[in-house]
Amino acid sequence: MTKNEKRGISRRKLLKSATALAGVAAGSGAITGFPAVWSQEPKVLRYLGTAVNQSDDITKKVKEDTGITIEYISATTDDVTKRVITQPNSFDVLDTEYFSLKKLVPSGNILGLDAKKIKEFDNITPVFTKGELPNGKKIGDQGTAPKKVMFLEGANSTTFAKEVTEWVTLIPTVYNADTLGIRPDLIKRPIDSWAELLNPEFKGKAAILNIPSIGIMDAAMVIEAMGKYKYPDKGNMTRQEIDLTMGVMTEAKKSGQFRAFWKDFNESVNLMASGETVIQSMWSPAVTAVRTKGIPCVFQPLKEGYRSWASGFCMSKGVTGKKQEWAYEFVNWFLSGWAGAYLNRQGYYSAVLSTAKANMEPYEWAYWMEGKPAEKDIHAPDGSLLEKAGAVRDGGSYDDRMGSVACWNSIMDENDYMVRKWNEFIAA
């Protein structure tokens, strides 16, 4: 379809309804000074997701480059899932984590994207498509590794495809490798294993997160590190394995190992910043947040590896016609580099590395992605100082960090049983 045709259609619509007219007026007003080709039609996408990828900078840039107005609906991961299941018509584009797909895909409430319409699809990092690094190194695939749930058999399929197909459940946007956060000034010795979380030395000073499906994965990393058990798949435990894992954790809880559990980002920052805890499960930006308060905090690489997560885009089943085209346009824009660089500068990783690299300064790329000492001061996207020149990123380069992934966030087949056991753990 040519741009002229688009204009024709929108004019016809314009004559038909007064509401469209009001919308057009608002749309054209907001983007004065840009080519009139798309100023005729307000392109609006309702974007449901967690706050990770959502920022004013991104909406401004999208609007500038494509004319699409993004309306954010932000919610916690659990609430995003709830909303997709119960109100699939309340959003257009969905940004969610791969591990939620086990619930979302069978519900039939989301539409996969057509890989052929994604310009950079072939350049997406093989972490997603093959479960390996760009240099060919295989990485851990326990749990809901993206490659296991990446493809569908058809556009409206409710089952995952075993091999690569044209239909993609989620076009990846951002991912990271999580580990424990520590307070080096209060611990005063090197930490190199997940087992330290349950070390009695830190009695009353440890914490984990109170999100059952993620918390149990951290617990499993600890139990393996202690040498108590080796899981065939930490992300998909049997009932016996869940009992064993929660048993060890309950024992630790009863003996007073934990100071608190946390549920959201800010709680984890406060626990660490106030010195209530010295070692805990943490997310990378939370560690940064503690550090920007001038308090030393390290996102500690551990010898057993990282617990990884990844998220991406798909559409609601209710999205058709024009909206679908805008959604593809938006996803293509997202992968075209500016957003990728923006995410990389926050310590996350972008799905298409080549385009992100083109949008970053060489010294930034060297610091964030190659694990080299910073040549200049490193600033966050909002301009605040993150690291002084000479600093090295925790965990080193992309290859070192993503190469050491041991497992992925997941939803187990025994999820229901696990949630009951988790409640038991909290009540213990």
Place this chain on the structure above:
Amino acid sequence: MFSTFRTSGVPARLQALPFALVFLLFFIVPLALVVLVSFWDYNDYAILPHFTFRSYTETFEGCYDQLPNLCTILKTYVSTVKFCFIVWLLTLVIGFTVAYFVAFHIRSTTMQMTLFLICTIPFWTSNVIRMISWIPLLGRNGLLNTTLQSMGITHAPVEWFLYSEFSVILAFVHLFTFFMVVPIFNSMMRIDRNLLEAAYDAGATGWQTLWNVVVPLAKPGIVIGSIFVITIVMGDFITVGVMGGEQIASAGKIIETRLNALQFPPAAANAVILLGCTLLIIAALTRIVDMRKEL
């Protein structure tokens, strides 16, 4: 007294209709749905409308086998009811004292109203903020611990100030005492001052007057305040979460965890159980005081 106002026939029913409709639409219907859903089956992503006791049997799973040890649900309820009782007792004693002071010891009405309004000041900010503001005070490196240590009273930080049952109860009392003060103060203001004078003239001590005149006449206020406090504490999971460091179980927390895992039927079943328990406590309370007679 009511009977003199009582009219009969169509007009009275019409007058009652709007409220009856609101009651039906926003209370009875949702409640019936919750009860209905609690008997349905579910999988990872959907509610399956087949009748089953699954949510209830799984909630109480192992409760019989584990005796004399308590299972999760019983442990949770024991803990919730314990909080409820302690908080009820503390808010009652504090609330009653505050209300008594303002109602009987302050002579001028202006002063009474001023003091009463001062009590509302904490309510100008949100619940969560009032809770969170305790954390820097009670924490390991908080104000209280540093003060105690610098005064030489303690040598190491006291751990149980924060993220403990103590901090949960403290926050509850702080948040909810006012819900006791208001109804008790209200009933006290209605007490005929001549009765107090009569008691004094008859030679009653202050304590006897309090126990035999004021307390019985303030009963409706006490019961209303108690209902407020008990229903809130029974259902609370935010205060228990924030002040208990998410480590203490509460009936509300179980429901929240289940909802977050998209397991609506067991969440509904737990809500029904919670409602049942709360109603039992309220029923016991209203047994003690016949509310309708007292009002």
